Amino acid sequence: MERIPILKMNEFLLVSIQVDMHDRLAMTLQDDLTDRIVRDRARGVLIDISSLEIVDSFIGRMIGNIAAMSRVLDAETVVVGMRPAVAITLVELGLSLPGVRTSLNVDKGMDLLRASLAGGNGNGHPDAGR
Amino acid sequence: MPVDEIRPVRSDHDIVVVRQVVRTWAVDLGFSLVEQTKIITAASELARNTIDYGGGGTVRLQSLREGARTGLRLTFEDKGPGIPDLELALKDGYTTGGGLGLGLSGAKRLSNEFDIWSRPGEGTRVTITRWK
């Protein structure tokens, strides 16, 4: 069965979503990530959505769930690469992503995760959801 | 390009197909990237509602021509249990962030025109239109 690959980068996990996911695939990703966070003792999860042209409320909730579950497992989630059109649409949709931090790209996302692990809240990227 | 088409909305997979078809129509009609994203996202929400709450149904795509402007109209229809309190369903979505409401009120905000008919026991029909 098809799965979205999860890469390990030091103490972080990187997921790059490149396909138009159907719901079952999204659920599988959620499960797989939770497993991997525990198995690899990951401290952070980077979700790269720079290829996603559409993010609807289902995907949004999935991201929120991943962030919530990660936090329970003592890991931070950062969503990177949201496209402008997607961001504009999500705001219009009324979907906030509580507990999810965001960055422009994978590099910046890693910086953010490292900084937040080093102590404190990093360098000023507040929760996307407020 | 067709001007009037009906597609099934029954399975998980159909939602992905609906997104792709709506994108093709929106691109052909010359919508901007942001406009495309909005209507495709709205369609995704309504398609999901049709399956989750309506037990499956159809979507009708229509390209519109009114004088000098063009538009895309999508009608999602199901013969499901219907929505008992429309006003509440449309209002609640914004704050709860989940469930039926967000899809409906979200789709409404993303469209230029929004119309909904629902009768408990008979079904639901939601029509959204985006003008270029």
Add this chain to the structure above:
Amino acid sequence: MVIRGGKRLTEIVRKHQSGILQDWIKEQLAAVKAADRISEADLRADCERFLSLFMTALQASGDEDITAAPWAETRDMLANLSRSWAVAGYKPSETAMFVLALKRPLFDRLRSEIGGDAETLANEVWHTTVVLDGLALLTTEFFQKSREEVILRQQQDMLELSTPVVQLWEGILALPLIGTLDSNRTQVVMENLLQRIVDTGASIAIIDITGVATVDTLVAQHLMKTVAAARLMGADCIISGIRPQIAQTIVHLGVELNAVVTKATLADAFVVALQRTGSSMGRPAKA
């Protein structure tokens, strides 16, 4: 008894079709000053098409109501014609002339065929006038709508040029807004800003509204939505230059202002941005 006009008109148009077409084209070429803009071949094609639709509609229609179903195809044809002429830069009078120039050729033939019968002639002439005037008015309406679209598009193009996003430093963008903001302009400008954030990899965007006189609720909403969208993309916005009245509008929207950093001047905002990005002086912005 009122004799309804139209019956004789229909048969006369059919009978004298090619003659009417000739005269009609001649009338238009004479009337339109910018004859060099019209290709005679194109005009002929348009006239032939209109005349054929006109005849069909006359035949099918029982009265002078050009908003009714039998006239739908004719209306569509005129809508398309007006639109392409509007885009090509014709004058509205020239577009109306297309329909009105048909009057004389029609009246001439009505007179020659019905000359002896004054009452019938009067009815037919009246019927013709009402129908053609109605269609001419329609073309000006379509024309206007199309022109509005063209102007809007031109405005948007100008907007993108006139509200440049400036890169102040590496990772820091500034958008100085000047003049009156309307909902449409704000939307275009904001979409532009978000794209520039991606293009330059900026982490902070300063939106300066010192030069903006008033901000209505719609514009304030767009501003807040832009800030929210930028945040979802991983960038922060600082709004500078907010005047007291504008602050009131924003607060009335119920938006939590403590989530958005605001500064009195662009300079102040720049200082904060520098601190946030941890930049040291002496590192110039990338080209």
